[in-house]
Amino acid sequence: MKKFLAPIFGLALFAFPAAAQDAAKGKEVFEQCGVCHSADTDEKKMGPALKGLFQRKKLADGKTDVTETTVRKKIDEGGNGMPAYAEMLESKEKANLMAYLKTL
Helix, strand or coil, X not given: CHHHHHHHHXXXXXXXXXXXXXXXXXXXXXXXXXXXXXCCCCCCCCCCCCXXXXXXXXXXXXXXXXXXXXXXXXXXXXXXXXXXXCCCCXXXXXXXXXXXXXXX
């Protein structure tokens, strides 16, 4: 039985790819982030500027690589004065926000 589960599970992943990200909707989500983070300048507000975020090698801490995983973790967990958004944003909103941040 186990021999058959792996191919079926693999087909399920292929048949149901992850939902598409929408940068325009992510820009709407970013409005609440824009209070503390600038998107169109390098000027720091309460939090670091996010213009060119995904072109950087490191996050503002200077230690953490900039990847979708690390940025999403920072959004979820917050820290250093930033609130945690794990429970405040839905998964789809976070996906759209990531798409928008990649356009900056």
